[in-house]
Amino acid sequence: xxxxxxxxxxxxxxxxxxxxxxxxxxxxxxxxxxxxxxxxxxxxxxxxxxxxxxxxxxxxxxxxxxxxxxxxxxxxxxxxxxxxxxxxxxxxxxxxxxxxxxxxxxxxxxxxxxxxxxxxxxxxxxxxxxxxxxxxxxxxxxxxxxxxxxxxxxxxxxxxxxxxxxxxxxxxxxxxxxxxxxxxxxxxxxxxxxxxxxxxxxxxxxxxxxxxxxxxxxxxxxxxxxxxxxxxxxxxxxxxxxxxxxxxxxxxxxxxxxxxxxxxxxxxxxx
Amino acid sequence: xxxxxxxxxxxxxxxxxxxxxxxxxxxxxxxxxxxxxxxxxxxxxxxxxxxxxxxxxxxxxxxxxxxxxxxxxxxxxxxxxxxxxxxxxxxxxxxxxxxxxxxxxxxxxxxxxxxxxxxxxxxxxxxxxxxxxxxxxxxxxxxxxxxxxxxxxxxxxxxxxxxxxxxxxxxxxxxxxxxxxxxxxxxxxxxxxxxxxxxxxxxxxxxxxxxxxxxxxxxxxxxxxxxxxxxxxxxxxxxxxxxxxxxxxxxxxxxxxxxxxxxxxxxxxxxxxxxxxxxxxxxxxxxxxxxxxxxxxxxxxxxxxxxxxxxxxxxxx
Numbered sequence: 070x071x072x073x074x075x076x077x078x079x080x081x082x083x084x085x086x087x088x089x090x091x092x093x094x095x096x097x098x099x100x101x102x103x104x105x106x107x108x109x110x111x112x113x114x115x116x117x118x119x120x121x122x123x124x125x126x127x128x129x130x131x132x133x134x135x136x137x138x139x140x141x142x143x144x145x146x147x148x149x150x151x152x153x154x155x156x157x158x159x160x161x162x163x164x165x166x167x168x169x170x171x172x173x174x175x176x177x178x179x180x181x182x183x184x185x186x187x188x189x190x191x192x193x194x195x196x197x198x199x200x201x202x203x204x205x206x207x208x209x210x211x212x213x214x215x216x217x218x219x220x221x222x223x224x225x226x227x228x229x230x231x232x233x234x235x236x237x238x239x240x241x242x243x244x245x246x247x248x249x250x251x252x253x254x255x256x257x258x259x260x261x262x263x264x265x266x267x268x269x270x271x272x273x274x275x276x277x278x279x280x281x282x283x284x285x286x287x288x289x290x291x292x293x294x295x296x297x298x299x300x301x302x303x304x305x306x307x308x309x310x311x312x313x314x315x316x317x318x319x320x321x322x323x324x325x326x327x328x329x330x331x332x333x334x335x336x337x338x339x340x
Numbered sequence: 341x342x343x344x345x346x347x348x349x350x351x352x353x354x355x356x357x358x359x360x361x362x363x364x365x366x367x368x369x370x371x372x373x374x375x376x377x378x379x380x381x382x383x384x385x386x387x388x389x390x391x392x393x394x395x396x397x398x399x400x401x402x403x404x405x406x407x408x409x410x411x412x413x414x415x416x417x418x419x420x421x422x423x424x425x426x427x428x429x430x431x432x433x434x435x436x437x438x439x440x441x442x443x444x445x446x447x448x449x450x451x452x453x454x455x456x457x458x459x460x461x462x463x464x465x466x467x468x469x470x471x472x473x474x475x476x477x478x479x480x481x482x483x484x485x486x487x488x489x490x491x492x493x494x495x496x497x498x499x500x501x502x503x504x505x506x507x508x509x510x511x512x513x514x515x516x517x518x519x520x521x522x523x524x525x526x527x528x529x530x531x532x533x534x535x536x537x538x539x540x541x542x543x544x545x546x547x548x549x550x551x552x553x554x555x556x557x558x559x560x561x562x563x564x565x566x567x568x569x570x571x572x573x574x575x576x577x578x579x580x581x582x583x584x585x586x587x588x589x590x591x592x593x594x595x596x597x598x599x600x601x602x603x604x605x606x607x608x609x610x611x612x613x614x615x616x617x618x619x620x621x622x623x624x625x626x627x628x629x630x631x632x633x634x635x636x637x638x639x640x641x642x643x644x645x646x647x648x649x650x651x652x653x654x655x656x657x
Binding site: 096097158159162165168174226229230 | 410413418424475477517598614617618622624626627631
């Protein structure tokens with residue numbers, strides 16, 4: 070299984086090297102390499118965050134063993150991504166890069182995400198887990214959630230209009246964090262039901278804070294994503310009429326005709 | 341156990357798309373030859389055919405031109421898709437002939453021109469211009485066309501014509517990027533609209549363009565007719581134009597509609613006015629390794645800065 074992760078994670082890099090050797094990186098090779106490395110950083114990071122939800126949702130626990138390897142590969146790709154930016158893109162133009170980090174929110178978010186991932190990579194060994202103690206180590210490694218949110222924001226903020234990948238990644242991240250959130254809430258409720266001792270109560274408070282933070286970060290993310298995608302949600306106002314859509318199995322309906330009737334709205338798309 | 345049947349045709353036997361498309365081009369070429377004597381398609385000029393023009397020595401660039409391959413495979417042309425390789429990949433879907441350009445508005449002689457007629461109206465010349473994309477990359481391209489000013493003078497605009505609006509073809513059949521994507525996301529509010537102030541449109545640098553590199557414009561570069569306004573960011577140069585309108589109010593351009601705080605009407609190349617999300621101080625010339633400094637008005641300041649005398653270019657970005 071681990072061999073599979075190695076193979077999948079090294080494939081994009083191998084492909085880049087092959088394209089380089091074939092002089093087939095396109096008209097703007099630096100841009101192509103930067104984007105490819107960035108894409109794979111997010112993909113691998115999101116996969117590493119998908120292992121726990123697999124257990125929560127389907128009770129499959131063996132993928133948990135892959136988290137560390139995936140996390141380290143994500144870190145590996147983000148380091149390459151960052152190095153390309155420094156060396157190939159700006160060629161050590163420190164003043165320009167410094168100004169960009171301060172002035173450009175998408176670069177700020179990206180650099181911050183990389184900074185947050187660094188201690189996680191550094192403490193990824195079994196020895197470090199022991200030295201820090203399991204509880205501390207787990208607390209530290211929750212930074213990965215923040216890093217993932219920042220990483221997705223980095224892409225959302227830099228992408229030009231019409232590029233939809235960052236929205237896809239944001240959606241996936243919201244689902245992955247949402248599953249955890251629901252699980253925490255469920256467990257917290259169960260614990261309270263069972264009756265709690267004072268010390269556990271403390272743990273519960275902490276968990277509540279965590280839940281709150283997660284809700285806020287997911288909400289924040291939704292808020293960031295929403296207006297970019299088109300219209301802002303118009304809550305508290307009547308829904309706009311459905312115009313321009315082909316009606317498949319009924320004559321066209323209008324909101325006026327439906328007034329006062331129970332309407333079930335089902336959202337679906339071609340898969 | 342799953343027993344796989346070998347596919348009927350080995351993938352190695354399937355003709356490479358390149359050749360497949362070539363075959364089609366060959367057939368259209370042959371058809372044109374056969375039909376040519378009838379006179380109806382005599383001027384058909386599909387991409388790739390030579391387009392003779394004399395080089396105008398007054399418009400050259402010291403730097404070497406960007407490779408033809410890069411010019412025709414690294415394009416921003418949202419009508420085909422948002423990725424740089426979409427236009428070259430999907431270019432075959434566009435049919436640049438027959439094609440008409442409707443010229444209308446505040447002019448004495450509104451008319452719908454066949455593009456071949458439009459192309460023959462004035463002598464074609466080759467001009468080498470720098471092209472600077474708002475995204476921070478640049479090219480040097482030998483364009484073929486004639487000054488838009490020549491056409492405008494012939495049309496006799498009235499005093500009410502203060503701006504010129506360029507409208508690109510809207511047809512999702514030919515431009516897959518105009519189709520509605522997932523969740524109704526589509527790149528821009530089609531059709532693509534661009535505009536120039538009258539004095540900008542009349543400037544001798546402003547080119548109505550029919551070709552590049554000695555050839556008829558490839559589809560991915562805006563066939564059959566496009567604008568080239570070299571002192572402005574690339575998106576100001578409308579492609580695949582079907583309508584030229586002379587109007588009295590400043591046109592609302594496609595990118596202004598999409599992101600007004602990022603893309604203004606003027607969009608002159610200006611290293612000291614950043615894009616809200618990135619710096620415009622430097623650019624990467626396609627084919628070069630190190631970034632180079634971006635020049636004010638893309639190096640055409642001597643010729644054009646007087647157009648903007650007294651204007652705050654930070655405000656009128």
